[in-house]
Structure formats: structure tokens, C-alpha cells
Amino acid sequence: MVGIGGGIFLAPLLHLTNWNTPKKIAATASVFILVNSIAGLIGQYSNPDFNIDWQLTSILLITVFIGGQIGSRLSATILKPMQLKKATAILIAFVSIRILVKHLFT
Numbered sequence: 001m002v003g004i005g006g007g008i009f010l011a012p013l014l015h016l017t018n019w020n021t022p023k024k025i026a027a028t029a030s031v032f033i034l035v036n037s038i039a040g041l042i043g044q045y046s047n048p049d050f051n052i053d054w055q056l057t058s059i060l061l062i063t064v065f066i067g068g069q070i071g072s073r074l075s076a077t078i079l080k081p082m083q084l085k086k087a088t089a090i091l092i093a094f095v096s097i098r099i100l101v102k103h104l105f106t
Contacts, residue, residue, distance in 0.1 A: 007033035008095050011088050022084040023075055 011029040019025060044050050075084060 007036060008092060012092055015085060015088070022081040022088075026075060026084060026088070 007029050010032050011025055014020070014025040014028065015022070020028075079087070
């Protein structure tokens, strides 16, 4: 509906319902995003015109791996639960503003 997978909306909903600790919520949202992304790739692959830019894909895979490692280590050792909530809120605000700008000015 809004052009993103929906994982960005899952974490705040889980926070609002006090589902579990922020670390477990972040992990759950990450798994949801992974499964959603794999489903999207399968859908794209079924398109006969689908073509992969391997250079860009390689760069993105390396970047995501490095970012995941940094995020995992930060959340396990440095960040407190409230800081994780604030980081999630900032990310959601950024994505929301980006979606609004995209739809209002294009």
C-alpha cells in the first residue's frame, strides 16, 4: 500500500502492545522483514523480464551484512532498551516523512 514491506510498522505495534523486550521486538521485526524480502524476490524472479544487477546486489549485500553486524553488537552491548525504542521511533518518523514527501510532491 505504501511501497514498503511493512516491517517498519511491526516494531512500533509490538512496542505499543508491550509484547516483549525491545531487543526481542527488534529481532522479530528483522525476521519478518527477511521473510517479506525473500517473498518479494521470489515474486520478482517469477517475472520473465526480471534481471539482477550483480554489481549493485553485491554492494548492497555487503552493506547490509556490515550494518547488521554493527546493529547487533550495539544492541547487545551498548544500547539500552529505551535507546532502541527511540532509534526505532526516529526511523519510523524518517520513513513516514519520506513517504509523505514522495506522495505529495510526485
